[in-house]
Amino acid sequence: MLDLNYVRENLDLVARRLALRGPNAAAGLDRFRELDAERRRSLTEVETLRNRRNTASDEIARLKKNKQDASALIAEMKQVSDRIKELDERAKKLDADLHELLAGLPNVPHQSAPAGSTPEDNPEVRRWGTRPEFSFTPKPHWELGEALGILDFERAAKITGARFAVYWDLGAKLERALQNFMLDVHTRQNGYTEVLPPFIVNSAALFGTGQLPKFAGDLFKLEGHDFWLVPTAEVPLTNLFRGEVLDSDQLPIKLAAFTPCFRSEAGSYGKDVRGLIRQHQFQKVELVKIAHPGQSYAELEGMTRDAESILQKLNLHYRVVELCAGDLGFASAKTYDIEVWVPGQEVFREISSCSNCEAFQARRANIRFRPAGGRKTEMVHTLNGSGLAIGRTWLAILENYQQEDGSVLIPEALRPYLDGAERITPRGRLAAKS
RNA sequence: GGAGGAGUGGCCGAGCGGUUGAUGGCGCCGGUCUUGAAAACCGGAGUGGUCGAAAGGCCACCGGGGGUUCGAAUCCCUCCUCCUCCGCCA
Numbered sequence: 001m002l003d004l005n006y007v008r009e010n011l012d013l014v015a016r017r018l019a020l021r022g023p024n025a026a027a028g029l030d031r032f033r034e035l036d037a038e039r040r041r042s043l044t045e046v047e048t049l050r051n052r053r054n055t056a057s058d059e060i061a062r063l064k065k066n067k068q069d070a071s072a073l074i075a076e077m078k079q080v081s082d083r084i085k086e087l088d089e090r091a092k093k094l095d096a097d098l099h100e101l102l103a104g105l106p107n108v109p110h111q112s113a114p115a116g117s118t119p120e121d122n123p124e125v126r127r128w129g130t131r132p133e134f135s136f137t138p139k140p141h142w143e144l145g146e147a148l149g150i151l152d153f154e155r156a157a158k159i160t161g162a163r164f165a166v167y168w169d170l171g172a173k174l175e176r177a178l179q180n181f182m183l184d185v186h187t188r189q190n191g192y193t194e195v196l197p198p199f200i201v202n203s204a205a206l207f208g209t210g211q212l213p214k215f216a217g218d219l220f221k222l223e224g225h226d227f228w229l230v231p232t233a234e235v236p237l238t239n240l241f242r243g244e245v246l247d248s249d250q251l252p253i254k255l256a257a258f259t260p261c262f263r264s265e266a267g268s269y270g271k272d273v274r275g276l277i278r279q280h281q282f283q284k285v286e287l288v289k290i291a292h293p294g295q296s297y298a299e300l301e302g303m304t305r306d307a308e309s310i311l312q313k314l315n316l317h318y319r320v321v322e323l324c325a326g327d328l329g330f331a332s333a334k335t336y337d338i339e340v341w342v343p344g345q346e347v348f349r350e351i352s353s354c355s356n357c358e359a360f361q362a363r364r365a366n367i368r369f370r371p372a373g374g375r376k377t378e379m380v381h382t383l384n385g386s387g388l389a390i391g392r393t394w395l396a397i398l399e400n401y402q403q404e405d406g407s408v409l410i411p412e413a414l415r416p417y418l419d420g421a422e423r424i425t426p427r428g429r430l431a432a433k434s
Numbered sequence: 435g436g437a438g439g440a441g442u443g444g445c446c447g448a449g450c451g452g453u454u455g456a457u458g459g460c461g462c463c464g465g466u467c468u469u470g471a472a473a474a475c476c477g478g479a480g481u482g483g484u485c486g487a488a489a490g491g492c493c494a495c496c497g498g499g500g501g502u503u504c505g506a507a508u509c510c511c512u513c514c515u516c517c518u519c520c521g522c523c524a
Binding site for chain 2 (some may be wrong): 065
């Protein structure tokens with residue numbers, strides 16, 4: 001959420017910068033001036049009446065104490081109270097409207113955000129490694145995985161539905177190895193604290209990070225409860241500090257968590273229908289930082305490097321792009337996407353997205369800190385990034401490490417996590433071993 | 435799931451429906467005293483909104499929401515959270 005005073009004082013600038021996101025990004029902002037003025041007018045009105053009532057209440061108390069008659073004043077105040085009730089409803093409505101307008105606006109892109117409206121406009125920042133050479137035509141991971149007997153979409157559809165997967169044997173173990181490998185690197189080498197949060201959150205948490213109210217359709221909700229499946233660990237991790245005032249010397253807080261992520265993928269029909277790229281459930285190790293506002297952009301660079309370190313250790317070719325203003329997520333002011341090379345499809349695919357939300361989420365979730373010398377609290381900056389999406393790492397390994405005989409080599413860094421296994425070879429096709 | 439109990443400022447803890455934004459203690463900040471510190475004493479300090487150039491007013495906030503009343507931290511309803519007991523359960 002944007003700061004009310006900031007929007008009021010910089011309305012034109014905010015409108016101009018939001019327009020960089022696209023034609024609809026600043027929708028409703030034209031109503032701001034009027035709504036804001038009307039809200040303040042009606043607040044002043046009702047507060048003046050309240051003041052009168054408070055004063056009169058003291059007077060009534062005094063009269064009664066002295067055994068004097070207060071009935072005239074009480075009768076008058078009864079009228080005033082009725083009037084307050086009316087005006088208060090109007091003021092509350094206006095306040096809610098303004099809040100709704102503000103809560104519906106996306107974050108203002110950072111100064112440096114490149115212009116553009118589609119992923120094609122995202123400039124490449126850097127590139128690491130080289131494309132693997134194949135003496136044969138590399139296959140997509142769904143063919144490899146099913147042939148190896150480690151990936152099973154058919155049975156997943158039977159027990160659940162489309163866009164779910166069952167992993168068998170070394171496929172399941174590879175997923176688990178990646179989970180442990182990523183958490184170990186981030187906690188032992190990159191300085192993050194491991195957290196295991198609930199995989200279900202309430203709507204206040206989802207408001208805090210910006211998924212609600214606007215993107216309810218992207219989420220899975222539990223029937224009969226104010227509970228939602230997490231779309232990313234960013235939600236529970238960032239909301240850990242909701243409503244808290246942190247000490248300046250606690251910052252930056254660096255957290256890493258493994259969770260499954262659940263997304264309805266409404267509106268993505270027909271997109272990435274094959275394979276693991278777009279699933280209703282996928283696993284992810286997420287990084288979250290709560291940072292001092294003066295440090296948040298340096299922390300964003302660091303977080304992106306931390307995510308990259310995983311791909312480097314796995315020796316997977318990738319590039320880093322910076323999202324153009326039109327491609328930025330709702331809460332983000334600046335985002336780097338890391339895209340891994342997927343040879344079966346000959347494209348770079350997003351495997352991590354690292355964002356600085358500045359104070360946008362902090363305002364929604366009311367996360368503040370007390371500056372070292374100062375007394376007045378300030379909003380923190382929040383950052384989040386995938387470190388990494390495990391399913392997409394899994395498929396990148398399959399496609400990049402595939403051999404002509406259909407087997408897949410296991411990256412050296414992962415072998416200690418797989419009892420030293422060096423290679424995935426075909427097992428009995430989709431048959432559960434005894 | 436059932437039956438009880440409780441939620442007050444950074445923490446602990448008072449609070450007959452009427453100067454209680456809230457006593458007291460601890461902690462915190464400033465000062466006096468001291469070479470310095472401690473102790474003692476004096477003083478200060480919440481968050482948000484709104485009006486104002488500022489000084490400073492005003493309004494709201496005692497878990498959340500609603501109600502009763504001229505007036506609610508105090509009474510009623512409801513939801514949430516925590517504690518105790520019972521049931522169930524990994």
